[in-house]
Amino acid sequence: MMTMRYEFRIGIGFMTHSKGQSIFIISAIALGVAVQIFISSLVTSLQASLIDRFLGESAHISITDGNTRDQLLTLENKPLIYGNFSLTQNRITDSSNIVDYLKDYENIKIVVPTVEGNAIYNRGGKTTSLTIRGVDLSLGDRLYNIVDRIIKGVPVIDSENILIGTRLAQDYDLKIGDIMQLTLSSGKIETVRISGIFDLENTNSNTNLVIMDLNKAQRIFDKKGYVTNINIQIDDVFQAPILAEIFQQKYPYLEVVPWTRDSENIIKALKSQTETSVIIQIVVMLATSMSIASVLLVTVIQKMKEIGILKAMGALDKSTGYLFIIQGALIGFFGSVLGLFFGVAVIEFYVNLAQPSFDITIAPSKLILIVFVSTISGIISGIAPARKCMKLSPIEVIKGE
Structure with a gap:
């Protein structure tokens, strides 16, 4: 009976067999993650700077008679x-x-x-x-x-x-x-x-x-x-x-007045920045997911004979599907981890080049979230190739039909 450890090893084998292809897609994901880190850190830091500039030395809530x-x-x-x-x-x-x-x-x-x-x-x-x-x-x-x-x-x-x-x-x-x-x-x-x-x-x-x-x-x-x-x-x-x-x-x-009562324009500007950042990150994530899915679908076609042999040896359809789920998770994880370094490098380059008037900070919790989401995205991206793999008939594949 095949175990998840065996499927894990086969999935890594598929990735390492096409090293150039794997390095390329992982690098593409890393660049996408770097863009996410740069944009989210830039917008968050800019918001914090604006808030500190407008509200850092004033009351957020005032109480009068x-x-x-x-x-x-x-x-x-x-x-x-x-x-x-x-x-x-x-x-x-x-x-x-x-x-x-x-x-x-x-x-x-x-x-x-x-x-x-x-x-x-x-x-x-x-x-x-x-x-x-x-x-x-x-x-x-x-x-x-x-x-x-x-x-x-x-x-x-x-x-x-x-x-x-x-x-x-x-x-x-x-x-x-x-x-x-x-x-x-x-x-x-x-x-x-x-x-x-x-x-x-x-x-x-x-x-x-x-x-x-x-x-x-x-x-x-x-x-x-x-x-x-x-x-x-x-x-x-x-x-x-x-x-x-x-x-x-x-x-x-008494009368209790929050700062937001007379600051609609500031609130709209902050919300607009946040919404723009979220939209850009979603688009980048979708592009990344489609890239992973495309590469894994190509891998299914490239490895049809190997998959057929595995099924002929007794591998279950579900087990062969797991191979591509695992690959999607690994590609998403390693791409996002590499993207963390790219993102930090991009921010350092931007700070040295543009010398912004505010400090750009990178929240560790946001980095962890990006790695988690990228890994989940990779898993989801592997579902379509996995289903295609599960439908393959071992006899037809081995015959080359």
């Missing part, structure tokens, strides 16, 4: 003039409990509570509107990456010192140690000193953003003990809508 006017209308059983606000407007009253809950939540990297407000700065007849962000710098730096991008002065914020952007400093000829008088929405004037100038590589931030100590911001905006925003970064940015919905249900009196 929401529309307090609607709350007031539903909580009070008396007529109100539209436009009235609750006394706790623009503040999150139980922020400490919310922050503690979020810190322990799975998939959340950073939770940064802030107090945000507006101020007017006037100097030499020029006036600009500023966004004040009060934050604990040691915590906020993990999200906004401020400290490493201080280009002048020192990263210090306290009851007197603030940080401003490089564009604001240029527009108003401000230097380290200069005093700024900020006019708040309440009409109050707050005096602060510039301790550092940052470059966040964002025109709006560099022009309008002022980084202030959290406690000072709470005091000047009358938010002592409260915050106005809770900013969250998560591991997988595409999970933001799902997590935002969960948090919204838990805190229905």
